[in-house]
Amino acid sequence: MALNKTSRKETEVKIALAGNPNSGKTTLFNELTGSRQHVGNWPGVTVEKKTGHAFYKEYALEVIDLPGTYSLGAYSEDEVVARDFLTAGQYDLVLDIINSANLERNLYFTIQLLEMGVDLVAVLNMADEAEKKGIKINKHKLSQMLGAPVVETVASKGRGIENLLAETIKNRDLTEPALEINYGAEIEDLITEIAKLFMEYDFTNQVNHRWAAVKLIEHDPEAVKLLEREVGSSKAKKIKSLIAERELKAKDDFDNIIIDKKYELINKIITESVKAPAAGQEPENMSDKIDAVVTNKYLGIPIFLVVMWAIFKFTFTLGDPLIGYIETLFEVIGGWAGGLLTGLGASPLVASFITDGIIGGVGSVLVFIPNIFLLFLAIGILEDSGYMSRAAYIMDKVMSKLGLHGKSFIPMVIGFGCNVPGIMATRTLENKRDRIISILINPLMSCSARLPVYVVFAGALFPNHGSTVVFSLYLLGIIMAVVMSGVFNKLLFKGERSHFVMELPPYRFPTAKGVFIHMWEKTGAFLKKAGTIIFSVVVLIWVLANLPLGVEYASANSFIGHFGRFVAPIFKPLGFGSWQAASSLVFGILAKEVVVGTLGVVYAAGETGLRTVLATQFTPLAAYSFMAMVLLYTPCIASLGAIKSETQSWKWTLVTAGYLFVLAWVVAFIIYQGGMLLGLGA
Amino acid sequence: MPLSMLRPGETGWIKEIVGGRKAKGKLNDLGFVSGKQVKIYRSSGGPLIVGIGDNRIALGKGMAHKVIVDTEGCEN
Incomplete structure (x- = not known):
């Protein structure tokens, strides 16, 4: 299936990485290309194909990392991405990444590729783990039986990469005949007849005809x-x-015969090329011992909550003093810049732009870098350890009451970092209904962009109970997600229950490299956002706060003041009817951090720090109501964009934007008015 | 008997997988094929945790009903 070379240079090679989830594809991809793609320890980390480049001698390699898949059956959207790419054949060579310690199931996929006529190099990855288990693989014999070159690697330690590159180049024009498995007289006769009909009907598609016939027999x-x-x-x-x-x-x-014959072949291959300690059930290993506790019927959910709580405690306790320093730093810079600019005779407008606009606005957001950093450090450890799929397991019981299953919980946990990858992670769900509901509720998971809002308000108005207040908001988000998925399940969809099947990969000690990649990537994205969208919006708001010409800066008569006053009545019953709060919420739809940025500009917080101002403008009850509003209301534009592209539907996008606003309003109303009735309004 | 009826610690040998194309395909992909030995690690409350060799698979009750096992040794 080598690409037509005429249009390309002889030294350009296009390869694809394919294989089971958790076989180390992305780790290998990072090793090959020097990229920093996020690696995790749960099925479905990679849901879209990613491209990188590698160089070896005079050759330039284009490397494509495909989502992990157990077969070409493609039961979920991420597997469809992989299958479509593999069947389209737009590559020179496939590197089939095999977990050497889990040969049988991985070879099931290899066999399917070979049957389809894919030219591949079988990469025995995680060779060290196989060794530890006493598994000895005769590479020569295996290669002979598969009819494909075999290479050994340990991607996590960077071992065997040079050799893999050499083998890849050597085999770039590989054209082996497709693997033929004998399915027994009945099926073989049928294949022959179908092949005849293909000829008669002029079936000329480039796919391997025998393979197509077998697939047809499998329906x-x-x-x-x-x-x-x-x-x-x-x-x-x-x-x-x-x-x-x-x-x-x-x-x-026929289905059964075909599957049995495939496994028969795999068993033959394994018997002849692998020496392993006596097969059968392994004794209980470390992972089983951990699972016995964390998946316990009674302990599972409490442990999950403790883990979550620990993450927030960690984020806050360590982050808070750092925020203090950075805040002080910005205040000093703000005061110093203001003084300097006035001293230099700069116009008050320029001085205001720097201190109120840039430092008050962007600075108010940047203060939260330590929290973002620590949150993603914690999430990175969580993802790398393998606990993620356990959380899904634990939540299955709750989720199934709502008509979903445990796997739908993973996108929710990802959503704590950012809703965009959370929404994309729903691709792993096989069932369309599960997927739509999971997308609709994902914005309820409190992402890292909401964190600055909580931290600034909690710091200003709940100085002694900050982390508890913030944790309660995360819980509020989860509870609302649970309630709303129940509602959607009743309202929108009937019947069609899906079934829960998910691999629980062995626990792994998170690697510093993996966790840091995750953390840098996310912190970098936050900085980029601060430099682009947040910066632009802040400048816009500063301009609006200075217009019409001659108006007092950020007064009720400025453009932004007029605008805020126009919108504010909607929010009055919720406890925050000021024009400043109202305009921050409206602009916050562009990106949730902008809520803080806007408040920083309109309160001219450049020199005093936003917390100090907020403490005088909000009561604790109004602040809590405001935070609940920010948590629940219309998701940011990036999330709405992700919803549109994943559902391919404006209807679902608008439904999400609309229902969340109404939900947020109602919840904030209940919090504020309920609180007032209870006498908490002081 | 269906896999869902085994108790924690018990082992069985898969006899057949019943059910629709999709469910069956998904189970086959994860290594549930006739003749394989499976062990139950957990079955109370939520989904089962089933061991096939070194792999641990969480399996909803509905799916576990589709896997028919023998508890007596059976070499397929």
């Missing part, structure tokens, strides 16, 4: 579609009825 919906497209539906129907007719006569299910 693979994609193969059926391909056939209909190529020969028309009436001829396709003839082939389908031929298969149905044979199936009726046969005494065993």
